Amino acid sequence: MAAAPQQSVHPSLPSSTSTLRLLISSSPRRPPPPPPRARRYNRLAASASAAREMPWPHVLTVAGSDSGGGAGIQADIKACAALGAYCSSVVTAVTAQNTAGVQGIHVVPEEFIREQLNSVLSDMSVDVVKTGMLPSIGVVRVLCESLKKFPVKALVVDPVMVSTSGDTLSESSTLSVYRDELFAMADIVTPNVKEASRLLGGVSLRTVSDMRNAAESIYKFGPKHVLVKGGDMLESSDATDVFFDGKEFIELHAHRIKTHNTHGTGCTLASCIASELAKGATMLHAVQVAKNFVESALHHSKDLVIGNGPQGPFDHLFKLKCPPYNVGSQPSFKPDQLFLYAVTDSGMNKKWGRSIKEAVQAAIEGGATIVQLREKDSETREFLEAAKACMEICKSSGVPLLINDRVDIALACNADGVHVGQSDMSAHEVRELLGLGKIIGVSCKTPAQAQQAWNDGADYIGCGGVFPTSTKANNPTLGFDGLKTVCLASKLPVVAIGGINASNAGSVMELGLPNLKGVAVVSALFDRPSVVAETRNMKSILTNTSRT
Numbered sequence: 126m127a128a129a130p131q132q133s134v135h136p137s138l139p140s141s142t143s144t145l146r147l148l149i150s151s152s153p154r155r156p157p158p159p160p161p162r163a164r165r166y167n168r169l170a171a172s173a174s175a176a177r178e179m180p181w182p183h184v185l186t187v188a189g190s191d192s193g194g195g196a197g198i199q200a201d202i203k204a205c206a207a208l209g210a211y212c213s214s215v216v217t218a219v220t221a222q223n224t225a226g227v228q229g230i231h232v233v234p235e236e237f238i239r240e241q242l243n244s245v246l247s248d249m250s251v252d253v254v255k256t257g258m259l260p261s262i263g264v265v266r267v268l269c270e271s272l273k274k275f276p277v278k279a280l281v282v283d284p285v286m287v288s289t290s291g292d293t294l295s296e297s298s299t300l301s302v303y304r305d306e307l308f309a310m311a312d313i314v315t316p317n318v319k320e321a322s323r324l325l326g327g328v329s330l331r332t333v334s335d336m337r338n339a340a341e342s343i344y345k346f347g348p349k350h351v352l353v354k355g356g357d358m359l360e361s362s363d364a365t366d367v368f369f370d371g372k373e374f375i376e377l378h379a380h381r382i383k384t385h386n387t388h389g390t391g392c393t394l395a396s397c398i399a400s401e402l403a404k405g406a407t408m409l410h411a412v413q414v415a416k417n418f419v420e421s422a423l424h425h426s427k428d429l430v431i432g433n434g435p436q437g438p439f440d441h442l443f444k445l446k447c448p449p450y451n452v453g454s455q456p457s458f459k460p461d462q463l464f465l466y467a468v469t470d471s472g473m474n475k476k477w478g479r480s481i482k483e484a485v486q487a488a489i490e491g492g493a494t495i496v497q498l499r500e501k502d503s504e505t506r507e508f509l510e511a512a513k514a515c516m517e518i519c520k521s522s523g524v525p526l527l528i529n530d531r532v533d534i535a536l537a538c539n540a541d542g543v544h545v546g547q548s549d550m551s552a553h554e555v556r557e558l559l560g561l562g563k564i565i566g567v568s569c570k571t572p573a574q575a576q577q578a579w580n581d582g583a584d585y586i587g588c589g590g591v592f593p594t595s596t597k598a599n600n601p602t603l604g605f606d607g608l609k610t611v612c613l614a615s616k617l618p619v620v621a622i623g624g625i626n627a628s629n630a631g632s633v634m635e636l637g638l639p640n641l642k643g644v645a646v647v648s649a650l651f652d653r654p655s656v657v658a659e660t661r662n663m664k665s666i667l668t669n670t671s672r673t
């Protein structure tokens with residue numbers, strides 16, 4: 126049920142406005158702080174060791190408090206902290222809220238909001254202001270005046286009108302000042318679909334195309350960028366947002382995490398954008414980092430339980446619970462990296478007298494765009510040492526290194542991902558262990574397997590054997606028809622594998638199949654005297670084919 130903003134939550138309480146006044150008048154007023162420069166000078170002079178000032182990106186959130194701690198000011202502070210920014214806060218309203226929804230709203234008097242804004246903006250070198258719940262026209266106006274008096278690097282406006290639970294958080298009369306006054310000052314506005322609809326007089330938003338139209342219309346109110354968020358389009362299997370910079374539309378996709386813990390996603394997203402902007406990121410990069418953060422946080426929090434209502438909070442500080450190798454990692458997979466996929470084979474390396482490290486070094490020198498260590502017979506300790514050495518080479522050349530099947534080895538050497546077959550651990554289980562920042566590939570022979578890989582959260586599929594191969598005995602060959610069937614059905618990028626060599630690679634890529642991004646090669650690179658020469662040759666064949 127929608128709760129309309131009100132001045133007092135409970136009739137038995139004293140008028141909350143007067144309680145606040147009492148607090149204000151009974152607390153002794155401090156003299157205004159000295160100008161920032163003078164203070165900084167004094168502080169530095171007092172400490173000889175403070176020779177260098179360390180920048181601390183600073184976001185000021187102007188938003189409502191959520192007693193449940195999942196959204197509003199509480200979410201903003203946690204999100205900024207998780208991304209390494211300092212977060213100060215101007216509280217515009219205090220809500221009585223839990224996992225069931227919003228039970229009451231108590232608006233902070235406008236003059237006291239102005240006072241909070243003055244206190245922070247006059248002293249604390251704010252980089253970016255992020256707005257959340259602005260409950261009334263007066264509050265929006267106070268904010269606009271303060272921003273004119275104390276300009277900041279960027280303004281992120283999350284036009285919070287309706288919470289994820291469906292409760293109203295801002296009077297409908299604020300719509301006009303949002304549109305006419307605040308949006309023109311904003312670097313980005315981030316409405317969800319319900320808010321975008323309200324801002325545009327109730328148009329219905331059902332599809333991504335509707336979201337694009339809405340982004341374009343909202344852009345006309347004056348913000349530099351618009352992000353229409355599709356978290357609440359529950360029928361969509363992806364969580365798709367539409368970004369518009371006045372010229373180009375960019376769709377940002379995330380896996381839709383199956384969880385009830387989505388309370389505070391919008392506040393978090395906007396605070397993450399603000400944090401990244403405060404660090405100096407471009408707008409698109411800031412939005413991408415923010416989206417990845419929300420997706421990762423929901424993924425890690427999907428089974429947490431607090432409260433009995435339908436919408437729970439999530440864990441912004443999930444990285445503290447992750448093993449150290451996951452800290453700071455972001456999804457980094459680019460499907461084009463599948464272009465020339467080199468897969469090592471321990472038998473072949475032994476035969477030609479090279480170490481795994483030498484084989485990988487040579488493949489990268491020849492132009493491999495991704496490498497997989499497929500060491501079925503190595504001893505664990507020996508394999509791990511080799512994998513660590515290969516990681517160093519791959520890291521310095523920017524080529525991702527995946528480990529076949531062995532999640533333990535991948536974790537121990539901090540590899541970029543794992544490739545699994547149909548009889549290995551599922552992609553879903555691998556994801557649980559590796560986290561969202563890693564690449565997961567699955568070998569698939571059928572559309573059903575490709576669908577399952579997508580459901581399980583894999584990043585790509587390997588499809589084959591396209592041709593007969595010596596590396597897998599009794600492996601049914603799919604041929605071009607089988608490859609085509611899987612590529613057409615796949616929602617993930619595909620790399621073709623199995624018997625691919627210099628004489629047939631061109632014909633595979635010339636099929637021009639949807640989702641087919643490259644070929645994975647074993648013997649044709651590694652069962653040869655010169656890995657560098659074979660890889661170079663394969664690269665030029667693929668490059669020439671993709672040009673024609």
Ligand SMILES: Nc1ncnc2c1ncn2[C@@H]1O[C@H](COP(=O)(O)OP(=O)(O)O)[C@@H](O)[C@H]1O
Pocket residue numbers: 288289316317318354355356357364365366379380381382383384387389390391392394416419420423
């Ligand atoms: N279940 C989910 N899985 C992944 N991302 C989600 C999910 N729900 C929301 N998001 C993302 O969270 C961000 C906030 O969006 P949304 O929930 O639409 O905003 P609001 O919280 O303002 O209603 C968006 O990037 C959206 O795509």
Ligand SMILES: Cc1ncc(COP(=O)(O)O)c(N)n1
Pocket residue numbers: 188189190191196197198220222257258285287288289290294387388389390391392393
């Ligand atoms: C005080 C406050 N501010 C904002 C929201 C929006 O929350 P959500 O991000 O879930 O839409 C909220 N529920 N409460």
Ligand SMILES: [Mg+2]
Pocket residue numbers: 288289317356357387389390391
């Ligand atoms: Mg939401």
